[in-house]
Amino acid sequence: MKNEKFDVVVIGAGVGGPAAGAILAEKEGMKVLVLEKASRVGGRDISFNFRDESSETYKKAISEAASTWFFKSEPDLPELFSQGYLNGYAFEAGIHTLMVSEKGRTNTLLSYLGKPLTLYPAVSAGWWHDGELYRFEGGSERGGNFPWMDDRDRAECGRINSAMVRMSAEEAHSYDHVSLTEWMDARTDNANTKEFHYVNATMNCTINDPANISAGDNILMNRAVARAGKRFSYGGCSTPGLPGFVQIPMSLCDVIEKNGGKVVTGARVKEVLIEDGKVKGVLVDMQGSVEKVECPIVINSGLVNEMFRYIPEKHFPYTFVNRVKGFWRAGIGAVYFALDRQIVKEHVTFTPKVAGKEDGFDCDIRMGFWDSSGMDPARAPAGKQLLDAYVSLTDKEAHNRELVSLAYDRMMAFMTDNYPGFKESLEWTLYTVSDSLVPVAQAPFQVGDARPRAKCPFVEGLYHASDSSECSMAANDAAIHAGIIAAGRVSKKDYVSEILPDYSRD
Numbered sequence: 213m214k215n216e217k218f219d220v221v222v223i224g225a226g227v228g229g230p231a232a233g234a235i236l237a238e239k240e241g242m243k244v245l246v247l248e249k250a251s252r253v254g255g256r257d258i259s260f261n262f263r264d265e266s267s268e269t270y271k272k273a274i275s276e277a278a279s280t281w282f283f284k285s286e287p288d289l290p291e292l293f294s295q296g297y298l299n300g301y302a303f304e305a306g307i308h309t310l311m312v313s314e315k316g317r318t319n320t321l322l323s324y325l326g327k328p329l330t331l332y333p334a335v336s337a338g339w340w341h342d343g344e345l346y347r348f349e350g351g352s353e354r355g356g357n358f359p360w361m362d363d364r365d366r367a368e369c370g371r372i373n374s375a376m377v378r379m380s381a382e383e384a385h386s387y388d389h390v391s392l393t394e395w396m397d398a399r400t401d402n403a404n405t406k407e408f409h410y411v412n413a414t415m416n417c418t419i420n421d422p423a424n425i426s427a428g429d430n431i432l433m434n435r436a437v438a439r440a441g442k443r444f445s446y447g448g449c450s451t452p453g454l455p456g457f458v459q460i461p462m463s464l465c466d467v468i469e470k471n472g473g474k475v476v477t478g479a480r481v482k483e484v485l486i487e488d489g490k491v492k493g494v495l496v497d498m499q500g501s502v503e504k505v506e507c508p509i510v511i512n513s514g515l516v517n518e519m520f521r522y523i524p525e526k527h528f529p530y531t532f533v534n535r536v537k538g539f540w541r542a543g544i545g546a547v548y549f550a551l552d553r554q555i556v557k558e559h560v561t562f563t564p565k566v567a568g569k570e571d572g573f574d575c576d577i578r579m580g581f582w583d584s585s586g587m588d589p590a591r592a593p594a595g596k597q598l599l600d601a602y603v604s605l606t607d608k609e610a611h612n613r614e615l616v617s618l619a620y621d622r623m624m625a626f627m628t629d630n631y632p633g634f635k636e637s638l639e640w641t642l643y644t645v646s647d648s649l650v651p652v653a654q655a656p657f658q659v660g661d662a663r664p665r666a667k668c669p670f671v672e673g674l675y676h677a678s679d680s681s682e683c684s685m686a687a688n689d690a691a692i693h694a695g696i697i698a699a700g701r702v703s704k705k706d707y708v709s710e711i712l713p714d715y716s717r718d
């Protein structure tokens with residue numbers, strides 16, 4: 213890198229930075245350098261092909277770039293790997309499904325760049341209510357067709373749904389800093405409508421407590437799914453074919469390299485060099501040897517809450533530094549259940565409650581699970597079932613071993629109590645925890661204009677592109693949004709309108 217000149221340096225080979233880099237490389241002819249501190253490309257989007265892993269490389273990979281750690285397994289982790297339990301299985305660092313399937317932002321951008329994904333959409337869904345499982349298929353829940361509701365509930369739920377779907381993006385953003393509870397309380401007192409929307413919002417935003425969910429960001433998500441013609445049992449989400457989620461950052465990095473750029477792993481940015489309020493380049497630690505790369509444009513896609521580890525905070529106003537350091541994160545407890553036959557019949561299932569305040573949580577803890585091998589049969593050996601299950605946890609809860617353990621006991625109890633044959637069919641389990649599925653939780657005062665802008669107003673030449681900077685909605689699609697916005701700010705072109713359909717632009 214020493215004598216090479218680059219137009220743009222991207223910090224991090226996850227999604228947001230490489231999305232911006234790929235657009236700038238492909239459409240603007242810019243030479244892009246991506247620097248990644250971990251030993252592989254992917255960030256939080258890493259996937260595993262277990263033939264090439266040991267228990268130690270797996271633990272290292274999930275912790276070094278995916279903010280995820282191993283919690284427990286049955287049998288224990290070395291045995292899971294050495295005895296071949298994982299052979300023929302493929303999964304991710306956590307649960308990985310893409311919103312809105314082929315019409316979501318991720319596949320839309322990858323298609324624009326000539327790299328569309330193969331996607332396996334969820335086309336059946338289960339919804340637990342009062343101890344009963346309700347099954348939906350092919351969008352049969354359309355129009356609020358929820359059997360547990362009476363006519364009054366259905367009418368009320370339909371009224372709230374259509375208010376969300378018909379809302380302008382501008383109006384939705386006016387509720388960015390309003391909690392979902394407050395928004396809902398002002399509009400209905402119908403308990404079943406509230407329960408439906410609160411469970412849905414937990415699955416959208418990875419936050420259990422509706423008082424901590426931004427009404428505006430959640431409305432934008434529901435609106436995008438419905439306007440794209442999707443439902444939870446009809447392509448509301450999908451899983452990408454193998455190698456899995458990691459192909460998203462890999463495809464973006466391919467585009468960068470195909471256009472003369474470079475992607476370097478094992479390269480930790482120690483410092484962004486700033487003089488007189490302008491970016492001059494970066495200092496990179498390449499396994500002990502430090503190199504200086506000069507460049508006037510740096511796109512930061514590391515977690516914004518951690519940016520002051522390598523961007524000196526003296527260049528930013530005190531209020532901005534405090535705000536960024538104070539953001540709280542949304543994490544998860546992610547569990548993989550491997551069964552010797554198909555026990556769960558639905559692709560995606562939501563449960564209203566597995567634990568609650570009485571157990572020490574802030575509110576009801578809901579569970580979601582995906583029949584990932586039912587969606588993509590290549591994810592498990594023939595005849596077996598791989599279920600990816602999760603509960604949302606705040607960052608604080610994620611670090612509380614007792615609470616996590618209790619949540620995991622409840623998840624297992626729910627499955628064994630409600631799915632006959634589950635216990636007997638279980639071949640292995642693996643439990644992991646992440647404190648940063650969404651590093652800046654989609655909470656009131658943490659979304660919309662509260663986030664660092666794509667073009668930093670304090671340092672010339674510094675841009676942010678990650679799921680925790682300027683963007684809307686959640687996770688991977690949010691990171692893609694941020695990347696498109698940043699590419700537009702660097703090039704002064706409107707890539708958001710050029711690439712995205714109207715329901716996912718704002």
Ligand SMILES: Cc1cc2nc3c(=O)[nH]c(=O)nc-3n(C[C@H](O)[C@H](O)[C@H](O)COP(=O)(O)OP(=O)(O)OC[C@H]3O[C@@H](n4cnc5c(N)ncnc54)[C@H](O)[C@@H]3O)c2cc1C
Binds near residue numbers: 479
């Ligand atoms: C357990 C888990 C489950 C998830 N499930 C889903 C899901 O189901 N659906 C979904 O859409 N999304 C999901 N996500 C979120 C999704 O993975 C992220 O939204 C997406 O990866 C964000 O991309 P990003 O570019 O913002 O950040 P990241 O992917 O975190 O990439 C940032 C990169 O920057 C690198 N970096 C940081 N600092 C430096 C430095 N100083 N020098 C060099 N490199 C640096 C990091 O190593 C990392 O590779 C999940 C995430 C986790 C952790």
